[in-house]
Amino acid sequence: MNSAAAEPLPHGGTSGVRSVLDGLTDPPPSPLPGLDVLRALVADAAHRAAALLDDAGSGRALAGPAEDVDDITADLARFVARTGDTHLEPAAARLGVSPGRMRLLATAHRYGGRPAVATFLAPQPADPDVLAAAEHSVQPLRPSPTAPVERHHNHLTDAPARVQLRYGPDLLWHPYVDRYGTWQPAAEPHSDPAVAYRAARTALRAQARR
Structure with a gap:
């Protein structure tokens, strides 16, 4: 990684801390989502990458498929947990659930990550x-x-x-x-x-x- 100082961007900040999307004002062409959604996705991807690196460094395993929750549900719960109600209704529509249930899925993820989403969704056998x-x-x-x-x-x-x-x-x-x-x-x-x-x-x- 280059240790030199990040170059300033026209809108302020530095290339090391700001997304290139922050410099855009015109809406992206169809069928891309709006700028607010794109910015949220970029921020979420950065957070996810940081979490992956943290887990690798600490020796903690990330949640796996054995937890009986599909990737789309887990990712949307994580996304709404991070971004709040702004994207609640589109996420609920994508999963075919009510906004209230989507909020509970996000709440579960906020408390306990992917295992908590799996725990919320359906009863599982237990000793x-x-x-x-x-x-x-x-x-x-x-x-x-x-x-x-x-x-x-x-x-x-x-x-x-x-x-x-x-x-x-x-x-x-x-x-x-x-x-x-x-x-x-x-x-x-x-x-x-x-x-x-x-x-x-x-x-x-x-x-x-x-």
Whole structure:
């Protein structure tokens, strides 16, 4: 890499920190998307490349296809998680889902990446002993300790508390809360189900204060 200072661009900044798209004002020819979309795609590609380099340097493996989520869904969830509602509706239309569901996919990715998207999409088989151990771990934290806890595939649901834990392909517990009759991702996943349960309860209390 050339160590010389980056040359200034006509619109300000340097070639080392600004995209060439920043110097364009005319819309690109059809069928290319608009400039705002192109800029978002370039920024997302740069972020993805940086993440790949960081993962390679740290020895951490990137999410793989074994997590049972297709690449398009995972990439669109990641893209919307990074860019916000600006591209929410086009992404939802591309996947054939409602904007509300697309927002939840993006929220899941924001909390836990591709494994969280896979965990959100559908129940997966889980070792019954793992679920039983998790239920035992969260029992002292439950506000209604005598109420039944439902185990379904990789889901552990404490309905009276409006808390659900989902065991993901990353072997982490993903906290969910019941909001308006929908189970929604609530916090970052954790290897300890008790920590994940507390995170879900904290998310509910924060919502109640709004």
